[in-house]
Amino acid sequence: xxxxxxxxxxxxxxxxxxxxxxxxxxxxxxxxxxxxxxxxxxxxxxxxxxxxxxxxxxxxxxxxxxxxxxxxxxxxxxxxxxxxxxxxxxxxxxxxxxxxxxxxxxxxxxxxxxxxxxxxxxxxxxxxxxxxxxxxxxxxxxxxxxxxxxxxxxxxxxxxxxxxxxxxxxxxxxxxxxxxxxxxxxxxxxxxxxxxxxxxxxxxxxxxxxxxxxxxxxxxxxxxxxxxxxxxxxxxxxxxxxxxxxxxxxxxxxxxxxxxxxxxxxxxxxxxxxxxxxxxxxxxxxxxxxxxxxxxxxxxxxxxxxxxxxxxxxxxxxxxxxxxxxxxxxxxxxxxxxxxxxxxxxxxxxxxxxxxxxxxxxxxxxxxxxxxxxxxxxxxxxxxxxxxxxxxxxxxxxxxxxxxxxxxxxxxxxxxxxx
Ligand code: BGC
Numbered sequence: 001x002x003x004x005x006x007x008x009x010x011x012x013x014x015x016x017x018x019x020x021x022x023x024x025x026x027x028x029x030x031x032x033x034x035x036x037x038x039x040x041x042x043x044x045x046x047x048x049x050x051x052x053x054x055x056x057x058x059x060x061x062x063x064x065x066x067x068x069x070x071x072x073x074x075x076x077x078x079x080x081x082x083x084x085x086x087x088x089x090x091x092x093x094x095x096x097x098x099x100x101x102x103x104x105x106x107x108x109x110x111x112x113x114x115x116x117x118x119x120x121x122x123x124x125x126x127x128x129x130x131x132x133x134x135x136x137x138x139x140x141x142x143x144x145x146x147x148x149x150x151x152x153x154x155x156x157x158x159x160x161x162x163x164x165x166x167x168x169x170x171x172x173x174x175x176x177x178x179x180x181x182x183x184x185x186x187x188x189x190x191x192x193x194x195x196x197x198x199x200x201x202x203x204x205x206x207x208x209x210x211x212x213x214x215x216x217x218x219x220x221x222x223x224x225x226x227x228x229x230x231x232x233x234x235x236x237x238x239x240x241x242x243x244x245x246x247x248x249x250x251x252x253x254x255x256x257x258x259x260x261x262x263x264x265x266x267x268x269x270x271x272x273x274x275x276x277x278x279x280x281x282x283x284x285x286x287x288x289x290x291x292x293x294x295x296x297x298x299x300x301x302x303x304x305x306x307x308x309x310x311x312x313x314x315x316x317x318x319x320x321x322x323x324x325x326x327x328x329x330x331x332x333x334x335x336x337x338x339x340x341x342x343x344x345x346x347x348x349x350x351x352x353x354x355x356x357x358x359x360x361x362x363x364x365x366x367x368x369x370x371x372x373x374x375x376x377x378x379x380x381x382x383x384x385x386x387x388x389x390x391x392x393x394x395x396x397x398x399x400x401x402x403x404x405x406x407x408x409x410x411x412x413x414x415x416x417x418x419x
Contacts, residue, residue: 004104004110006237013416024054024311024312024315024316025053025054025055025056025312025316026055026056026059026310026311026313026314026315026316026317027055027056027057027085027312027313027316028050028055028056028057028058028085028086028313028316028317028320029058029060029084029086030046030057030058030059030084030086030087030089030320031060031061031062031070031073031074031077031084031088031358032058032060032061032062032070032086032087032088033061033062033063033064033066033067033069033070033088034061034088034337035061035063035110035149035309036050036065036247036248036268036271036272037249037272037275037276038268038270038271038272038273038274038275038336038337038338039268039271039337041262041271041275041336042198042271042333042334042336042337043059043061045329045332045333045336046320046323046324046329047059048321049328049329050316050319050320050323053316053319053323054315055316055319055320058084060084060087061304062093065185065187065189065190065247065248065249066188066189066190066376066377067088067143067378068188068189070087070088071089071093071383074087074089078097078102078306079236083102083306084306085306085308085313085316085317085320086303086304086305086306086317086320087304087306087307088301088302089135089302089303089304090299090300090301090302090377090378090379091126091300091373091377091378091379092126092378092382092383093300093378093382093383094127094134094135094383095128095129096107096306096382096383097134097304097317098111098129098130098134098304099129101307102306102307103129103134103135103304103305103306103307104306104307104308104314104317105132105133105134105303106133106134106135106136106318107115107132107133108318108320109133109256109257109321109322110133112322113290113322113325115133115136115325118325118343118344118345119137119325119342119343119344120344120366122247122366122371123137123140123300123342126300126302126379127302133301133309134304134305134306135303135305136302136303136306136321136324136325137300137301137302137324137325137342137344138301138302138303138318138324138333138339138342139297139299139300139301139330139333139334139337139339139340140150140298140300140339140340140341140342140358140362141266141267141268141299141301141337141338141339141374141377142266142267142296142298142299142339142340142358142362143193143196143197143265143266143267143297143298143299143360143374143376143377144162144197144200144264144288144289144292144295144296144297144387145264145265145266145267145269145270145286145287145288145289145354146161146261146262146263146264146286146287146288146289146290147255147262147263147264147265147273147284147285147286148160148261148268148284148285148286148287149250149255149256149258149260149261149262149284149285150282150283150284151258152174152179152258152260152261152377153170153261153285153334155177156173156174156177156179156261157173158170158173158174160285160287161290161292161345162287162288162290162291163201163290163291164198164231164235164290164291166290167290167291168234170188171238171262173242174238174261175238176196177257178259179216179258179261180238180239180240180254180259180261181223181238181260181261181262182235182239182257182260182261182262182263182264183251183252183254183255183259183260183262183263183348184236184239184243184246184251184263184264185238185243185245185246185247185248185250186239186243186244186245186246186397186398187245187246187247188339188390188391188393188394189376189377189390190248190251190265191236191390191393191394191397192375192386192389192390192393193264193265193266193374193375193376193377194232194235194236194264195228195232195376195393196208196212196297196374196375196376197233197264197289197290197292197297198228198231198232198235198291199211199212199375200289200291200292200295200297200372201231201289201290201291201292202224202227202228202231202291203224203228205295205369205371205372206369207219207224208372209372211225211374212373212375212380212381212389213372213373213380213381214371215381215385215415215419217412217415217416220411220412220415221408221409221411221412222408225403225408225411225412226405226407226408228404229396229402229404229407229408230404232280232393232396233396233402233404235264236397240260248265248268248269249269249272251263251265252265252272252273253272255284255290256272256273256278256284257274264289266299266338266377267286267338267339267354267355267358268337268338268339269338270286270338270352270354270355271336271337271338272338274335274336274338274352275336279352280352280353280354281353286353286354286357288361293317294364294365294368294370295361295365295370295372296358296361296362296365296370296371296372297370297372297373297374298362298371298372298373298374298378298379298380299373299374299377299379300342303320303321303324305317305320305321314376325342325343327343327346329343330342330346331346331350331351331408332404334351334355335350335351335352335355338354338355339355339358340355340358340359340362341359344359351371375389376390381419382418382419384418384419385415385418385419387418388414388415388417388418389411389414389415391414392407392410392411392414395410396410417419
């Protein structure tokens with residue numbers, strides 16, 4: 001055998017020994033903002049599954065809850081002609097990126113994997129541009145949750161509040177006993193997260209939709225909205241004085257340690273309790289945000305896929321999209337992330353009680369019409385309107401007079417200008 005033939009046959013043998021995917025091994029650069037404890041564990045599950053398929057994971061994590069910082073960095077990278085393979089982009093923004101010509105079609109993966117059958121149409125619609133999939137949904141977060149430290153509640157002799165009025169009574173008692181009633185971080189997206197929970201408590205789901213999805217000016221500029229701001233101001237009065245700039249997971253830590261009794265936050269907060277080894281129903285409790293039982297504010301994380309030039313990287317990108325909707329990933333990822341699977345056919349027996357309750361309410365609220373998109377997390381409206389609402393809400397939180405009438409006028413003017 002000549003040296004040349006020997007080399008060829010050695011190559012042939014080693015090719016046979018390699019796992020199939022590795023022959024197309026490529027790199028996926030993935031932009032996300034999952035840097036808190038539970039979030040990072042969830043992201044690591046995806047990295048691991050991509051590496052198992054022989055691909056290289058290039059982590060592009062930009063810290064900052066809610067993703068504002070990540071979106072700024074993404075724009076810079078995309079404009080300079082160097083976008084990542086995948087980026088955590090949500091809601092109507094997916095279409096904006098597609099319209100600008102940045103995204104690639106995932107229709108071959110979607111057809112082969114039957115995505116149309118796996119994902120509820122309300123979600124799969126958002127993943128498509130002009131009838132083609134350009135993004136893959138990862139999970140469903142419920143945003144209108146109340147996280148509670150049961151030991152603190154017991155010491156003070158109070159129960160989980162079911163309505164806003166009960167919340168005020170309970171919070172007064174907690175405060176009198178020396179606890180911080182509500183853990184919160186003063187950042188625009190966190191302010192908006194509490195604001196939308198209060199709005200859903202004060203309004204019914206139809207009115208919420210009219211205001212924040214359809215931007216019906218008669219609803220936005222109304223006495224009901226003034227009541228939302230008034231109640232929101234009262235809720236925020238139970239936050240401690242050091243909240244400015246505090247990260248959401250630091251606020252969750254305050255509930256975990258028993259410095260604060262409650263937090264209104266999406267169920268990525270559960271990822272923190274899970275990462276700390278805590279059990280729902282014992283070490284912490286989850287309940288609907290006061291006044292929103294049966295209602296479900298949804299927030300869907302999704303990865304939009306950018307056009308790439310290298311064949312191997314395109315193959316890796318398609319494997320990423322396929323892996324995300326596989327049952328194994330959906331289970332491991334969501335157990336760590338605090339969310340529920342975006343596939344509605346999943347066996348929920350391996351999930352904790354909060355996730356099971358979330359899936360139940362997700363399904364029942366879809367039937368009753370009480371399933372509404374989150375404004376604070378980019379599912380209800382464009383990022384332009386969202387940004388305007390954030391400004392008004394955060395200015396309101398930081399103003400000394402907290403005038404609900406003035407804030408309602410400002411909200412109306414801001415939405416009118418941006419819609
Ligand atoms: C995202 C979550 C994330 C949270 C906090 C939300 O907008 O959807 O995935 O955990 O922000 O950063």
